Amino acid sequence: MALEKEGTLEVKGDSLYTKSWVPEGPIKAKLIFIHGFSDHLGRYTAFFSALSARGIAVHGLDQRGWGRSVKKPGDMGLTGPTTQVLADMAAFITPHLPSSPSDPPVFVLGHSMGGGQALTLACHPDYQEPVVRHVRGWMLESPFISFSPEEQPSALKVYAGRLAGRLMPHFQLKHEIMPEHLTRDPEVQKSLLEDKLMHNTGTLEGLAGLLDRTAALASGQVRPLPGGALRSLWIGHGTEDKTTWYEASRKYFDEYTGEVQDKEFKAYQGWYHQLHADGPDSKEFYKDVGDWILARCEDEGKGGPKL
Template sequence: MLKRALHLFSSHLSAFLQAPTAEMNTEESVHTLPGGLDLYAKTWKTIGSPVAVLAFIHGFSDHCNAYHELFPTLASAGVEVRTFDQRGWGRSVKQTSDRGNTGPTSQVLSDIHSFLQSLPSRPDLPLFLMGHSMGGGQVLNYIFHAQSPYNREIHNRPNFTGVLLYSPLIAIDPSSRPSKLTVSAGRVVAKLVPNKQRYSPLDHSLLSRNEDMVKEVMADELCHDTGTFEGLAGMLDRGIFLEGMFAAGPEAWVKSELPFWFGHGDGDRITSYAAVQDFVEAFTESGGNVKFCTYEGAYHKLHAELPETTERFLADVKAWILSKVPGTKVVVQHEVESVEGEDTAAHGDAEAEGKAKL
């Protein structure tokens, strides 16, 4: 009996060690922008054929290898994740002078558009777009701003099935917001020497209630907390556009009939939970198809929060994506529930003229 038990244990251990996992099944690559700049890119592959693809846009002073279980969780559910380190961030930085050197908003959105255009286009494979923090604000500008390449190149734009944002930068929370004097002085410098760098560290203690995760960020050399005055001003301007978008009237933004998912911790003191609430409410009143999930007490990094919060966040994201994929099943609280797939929503009038400039 003991010999048989040892044999079974050995067999199971061998199978476990040899079995492919979502985390192990990754592929690094390079995305070359039209101007010739190479950006680090990475794909989290599914074991079998994917049921959907998610393109992900990371946040300020972050990089695509710092999202813990989010990408492996989605890959294990059949959702292939494709992402990259943006210009000025992560492994796309080749020298210290590159840190935070994103260029203006027009360049930021052009880079995102270029990456999205590089993804394989298959009408039978739903495509989702997701952004976190600064990346969330970039995604919203990419979808809604009239001068975004998504709206200027309507015959050559990605065909999304849905858009997800969490802790998106619409406004900085008052507890982390720079003074008006600092912002005004920064704008002057941005016009005179746009590429001048500024060390702008986040309060790491506000990133997560998980102290181990906070220590990990502080030790991560790729999280350099450095922006250029031009890049920092652009980040604020993108938020200003989003805050005033609906009040400016229907001609100020391009309508979208895509379904949107928002997630935000009400304890976030980096990006404003209240501003996101206001945005979602105004978008809903304007006819938007929106789902908003609040995570009680949670801080900024929902993917690296206390285990119970992150577990719920991962389950919510996975369930919402799969609910939009025809013929899939969604596991919710250990119960399997069939979900009817929804047709890809039609896009809004992409030729509407916006007033804000990028």
């Protein structure tokens, strides 16, 4: 069983909620987790417990503006600009990075919006030496590189939102995502509707930042740097995802990741957005993530590249 530990990350004068799932036995690897829009750590317990049972410690935070990091209504969706989002992630990842070759290797997994954020961080020139070079592998679950056709906002809505965002950056607005677009599992759909921590509220500043990140990724403007520090990359995406677009993830992998030697793309045929909660099939996803991580731990132990 995993030992569950709650904590906080103090950054920029704010206290963000954190939680860890730690194996009772030896730790073979650490996984840092970044969640998506209107999400929180409490929805991943089964997934993280399964990884912990295989010796993988999982450390996650409820991002600024989401989950238990929200202390008052005005905090909802108040993520700040992309510079703040990246700084928060770096501040969370850094204390977990190995300080010696004998320490467990560290991996980062981002889901949905968090996948786009993690990929942006992994490709950012300012974070190559302090963070990216010390991460053994980056994993993206249904990354937000582009909207699915079902969720694509109109050009007029995007333009109006950007214009208003310059004048009222902290203005809050709802962006509802239908549970039946997230998972095929009726029980999970019901729990999504009943989850009080999933407030579906963003700010104009935060949503503009999200749109800017996806546009930069989808166009290849943000991609792994030549000679950069991104060593290994895994992307998993459901072919029937109705929230983020499978085709955009596939295109990004095929056209923009040539600088990454160790990479893998897995298409989950017929699956929806939440690979970790898409019904009984999700155990296959649990296994894929654990297998990919542990295979690279074995490579390290056999004299492969050290951190």
